[in-house]
Amino acid sequence: MLNDFKAFIMRGNVLDLAVAVIIGAAFGKIVTSLTEDVLMPIIGKIFGGLDFSSYFFILSPDKVPPALAGSTDYAALKKAGVPLLGYGEFITQAVNFIIIAFIIFMIVRSVNRLVTLNQKPVEAAPVAEPADLVLLREIRDELRRGSTTV
Template sequence: MFKEFKAFIMRGNVLDLAVGIIIGAAFGKIVSSFVSDILTPVISIGAGKVDFSNLFLALNGEHYATLEEAKKAGVATINYGLFMNVVLDFLIVAFAIFLIVRIANRMKKEEVPPPPNSKECPECLSTIPSKARKCAHCGSPQAA
């Protein structure tokens, strides 16, 4: 059973998948940091200095200055600002993956094989040049 497991793990696509997941997790952390530390503050300046991470609705009806204050008070909250950050993360990751796949598809264009240089004589089944008008082996005329 160990040999089968080892053979399964060592298959190329399983290793590729593992590497992809690890790189994806690291990339996700980079994107999360980009959204929360760079993009969100820039957007919040344009939106009237709103901090997305502190956009929430306290379900007890009272007002709290920050989400941290509401959590310290033990109040249930709907954290739509944090949700907006996660949506931005997702959109950026999805767009980045789209660009990567698009570039990979462009690089992977199928090469069109050149037209064949030879054809088969219908009479003697010998291989002759495609531009030949007569078969060199049997002398039969060839259609163009």
């Protein structure tokens, strides 16, 4: 069983997948920072607030602890167990996804273009002529030469 596991791990596609997951996690952190630290403050400013992820609805106002009454701190209310509908956080994550999807699209598109440019054009194999056409040409050529034997 240990040998089977070692053979499974040493296959190329498993190692490629592991590298892709590690790079993807690091790339995800970069995109998350871009979204939370650069884009969402701009979007939040456009929509009237500096922190767009703090937009939420309190679903049960009676469950808000007295110490947090009137609070607009999403993280504190969530930590206190208050039922919240955090649509701002959802929008932040949706924007994050769209950015990642667009960047991956651009990378795949660029790689596909490079692969297309580096490929040599494949010449089509010559199509064999039908046997009856070849035979008719041979007969024609013999008749032109004036041969009487067929």
